[in-house]
Amino acid sequence: MKRSNYITMGVLLIAILAFVWMTSTKDKGEEINLMTWGGDFIPRVIIDEFTEETGIKVNYKEVTSNEDMQSLLEANPDQYDLAVVTDYMVDILRQNGMLEKLDKSKMPNVQNINPVYQGNYYDPNDEYSIPYAVSTSFLLVNPEAVAALGARPITSYKDLWQPELKNKIVLIDWSVEIIGLVLKSLGYEYNETDPVKVAQAKEKLFELKPNIVRFETNTPEDSLVNGEAVVGFMYSNQAVKGQTANPKLQPVFPEEGFPIYIDSWVMSKQAPHKDAAYKFLNFILQPEIAARIAEMTKFTSPNKAAEQHLSDEFRNNPMLNLPDDAARRTSFYIGVEKVLEEYEHIYSEFKLR
Amino acid sequence: MTKANRWQTIYLAVFFVILYLPVLSVILYSFNANPSTAKWTGLTLDWYRELFDDLKKHATGEALVVSIQVAVLTAALSAVLGTAAAIVSQSLSERMKKAVQWVMLLPLLVPEVALGVSLLMFFNALRLPFGHLTLVLSHSLFCVPYVYVMVRLRLAEIDREVIESARDLGATRWQAVRTIILPLVMPSIITASLLAIAMSLDDVVISTYMSGPRTTTLPVHIFSMMRVGVTPKVNALCTLILLGTFLIIGLNQVVSMKSKTRGLSN
Numbered sequence: 001m002k003r004s005n006y007i008t009m010g011v012l013l014i015a016i017l018a019f020v021w022m023t024s025t026k027d028k029g030e031e032i033n034l035m036t037w038g039g040d041f042i043p044r045v046i047i048d049e050f051t052e053e054t055g056i057k058v059n060y061k062e063v064t065s066n067e068d069m070q071s072l073l074e075a076n077p078d079q080y081d082l083a084v085v086t087d088y089m090v091d092i093l094r095q096n097g098m099l100e101k102l103d104k105s106k107m108p109n110v111q112n113i114n115p116v117y118q119g120n121y122y123d124p125n126d127e128y129s130i131p132y133a134v135s136t137s138f139l140l141v142n143p144e145a146v147a148a149l150g151a152r153p154i155t156s157y158k159d160l161w162q163p164e165l166k167n168k169i170v171l172i173d174w175s176v177e178i179i180g181l182v183l184k185s186l187g188y189e190y191n192e193t194d195p196v197k198v199a200q201a202k203e204k205l206f207e208l209k210p211n212i213v214r215f216e217t218n219t220p221e222d223s224l225v226n227g228e229a230v231v232g233f234m235y236s237n238q239a240v241k242g243q244t245a246n247p248k249l250q251p252v253f254p255e256e257g258f259p260i261y262i263d264s265w266v267m268s269k270q271a272p273h274k275d276a277a278y279k280f281l282n283f284i285l286q287p288e289i290a291a292r293i294a295e296m297t298k299f300t301s302p303n304k305a306a307e308q309h310l311s312d313e314f315r316n317n318p319m320l321n322l323p324d325d326a327a328r329r330t331s332f333y334i335g336v337e338k339v340l341e342e343y344e345h346i347y348s349e350f351k352l353r
Numbered sequence: 354m355t356k357a358n359r360w361q362t363i364y365l366a367v368f369f370v371i372l373y374l375p376v377l378s379v380i381l382y383s384f385n386a387n388p389s390t391a392k393w394t395g396l397t398l399d400w401y402r403e404l405f406d407d408l409k410k411h412a413t414g415e416a417l418v419v420s421i422q423v424a425v426l427t428a429a430l431s432a433v434l435g436t437a438a439a440i441v442s443q444s445l446s447e448r449m450k451k452a453v454q455w456v457m458l459l460p461l462l463v464p465e466v467a468l469g470v471s472l473l474m475f476f477n478a479l480r481l482p483f484g485h486l487t488l489v490l491s492h493s494l495f496c497v498p499y500v501y502v503m504v505r506l507r508l509a510e511i512d513r514e515v516i517e518s519a520r521d522l523g524a525t526r527w528q529a530v531r532t533i534i535l536p537l538v539m540p541s542i543i544t545a546s547l548l549a550i551a552m553s554l555d556d557v558v559i560s561t562y563m564s565g566p567r568t569t570t571l572p573v574h575i576f577s578m579m580r581v582g583v584t585p586k587v588n589a590l591c592t593l594i595l596l597g598t599f600l601i602i603g604l605n606q607v608v609s610m611k612s613k614t615r616g617l618s619n
């Protein structure tokens with residue numbers, strides 16, 4: 001190669017870097033930057049309609065966890081307008097002073113939100129967050145198979161301890177959820193710290209061991225579909241998938257109560273495009289739009305006015321359109337960090353048995 | 354076959370089965386008509402069709418384009434920087450060489466999350482715009498060491514007398530590098546660049562922090578689907594990526610074979 005070639009290569013390299021720099025800095029018109037999970041958690045079709053209607057471009061930053069969103073938001077609070085985070089993360093961000101107090105006069109459609117999903121511990125006065133997607137965990141049951149084993153029909157967690165269900169239960173594999181289930185079956189609350197109650201739960205948990213055929217976090221519904229298990233404790237979207245694969249499977253919302261997760265919109269205190277962000281929030285809070293989002297993402301919509309726009313199939317499925325009376329029996333996992341170490345300890349002892 | 358030999362064969366067979374079984378199942382399930390992995394209900398190409406529809410729409414397609422752009426630029430940048438570092442460090446004293454080697458390998462030893470967060474704060478302080486630029490720079494950080502090491506190894510094989518005679522015959526240092534060293538280490542540079550492309554395409558953690566509000570890379574895009582649930586489309590996508598990886602490895606084999614035959618004829 002000649003010297004001139006090297007000079008060309010050098011110039012090329014600098015040009016590439018310059019080009020890269022330029023493309024990442026150029027600003028085009030009005031826009032908002034939002035951040036949350038991908039996989040059409042916020043459907044692209046809906047975003048496109050918003051852009052068409054208002055001319056505001058939406059940049060959708062996809063992340064993999066609440067914790068990623070926290071680090072990104074805390075490092076660059078002036079680069080993100082909106083994020084959708086889970087309940088406990090709203091609490092953390094709010095206490096760290098990262099969140100903007102929302103101006104409801106700029107988004108009148110916020111009145112469509114179902115009060116059942118408001119006033120929760122992470123935002124008691126509904127000042128910082130707007131619920132977007134509601135999900136739960138509960139029992140998915142194959143009633144015929146349960147009867148065939150000679151067991152009582154399952155209506156509560158207590159029924160899981162029946163000896164007839166030996167090797168017939170599948171559980172999601174997380175200490176806090178499973179110990180939570182046992183605590184509920186004893187009539188206690190999630191994330192109990194009282195050592196007497198925890199010891200009681202531990203004993204009860206160990207008694208459940210012979211009935212468990214599998215621990216599976218990603219696809220627990222498959223164990224019910226292939227007949228390995230007759231009852232499973234899993235997340236609502238997994239239960240929906242299970243029922244689609246086998247219509248005989250039925251949800252059971254346990255009498256003792258069950259966990260809920262609410263993913264909510266929050267706005268960065270230093271959001272660079274606040275007005276455009278309010279326009280976006282108001283747009284997706286419209287009943288028809290909220291209904292379409294629910295149908296596409298298969299999460300329960302916290303938008304009460306959206307219900308009449310849902311398809312019959314969606315509206316009549318309690319897993320997808322959680323009834324209000326069931327929603328009142330739900331509770332959050334609060335203060336996980338306080339119990340995690342002890343629960344993990346108990347849980348690993350339990351799994352090793 | 355001796356007894357020891359048979360055990361070796363069995364060991365290797367088990368090793369490869371365990372290693373590649375999950376990969377095979379991904380390929381298999383990308384053709385499963387049932388969306389659940391619990392049941393096999395026949396062959397289908399639906400997931401590939403859905404995937405291509407997806408690629409045409411912006412999200413997945415855009416992420417793929419970003420990933421490829423970043424990977425190629427990263428490979429180019431780290432090839433230049435790594436090779437230059439390897440050549441320059443040759444003329445250092447043994448102690449300095451060791452020190453440089455350590456510093457070079459440091460980015461590989463630091464946990465990715467720590468690297469990601471500290472780069473986030475560093476680039477933030479420099480007021481660099483997050484996007485392609487920060488992605489390329491941060492990916493180069495963990496790709497340069499590979500180029501450096503591979504080129505160093507190749508350089509060590511080169512007879513120093515070849516370079517010295519070139520200098521004796523009046524070549525400048527620069528001419529010697531250009532006409533003798535670079536052509537000799539080229540196969541290593543190419544291998545290392547291909548490795549850099551693969552590593553850059555793979556990265557999730559650092560990319561999450563470096564991509565800024567406007568860009569998303571493919572692996573981050575896939576991982577971020579967890580909340581909504583992964584569909585068999587992802588199996589189809591992984592199968593295609595696998596195919597691409599095999600293609601790159603094949604290309605590399607061809608290149609290294611060529612260079613070997615050339616080495617012999619020299």
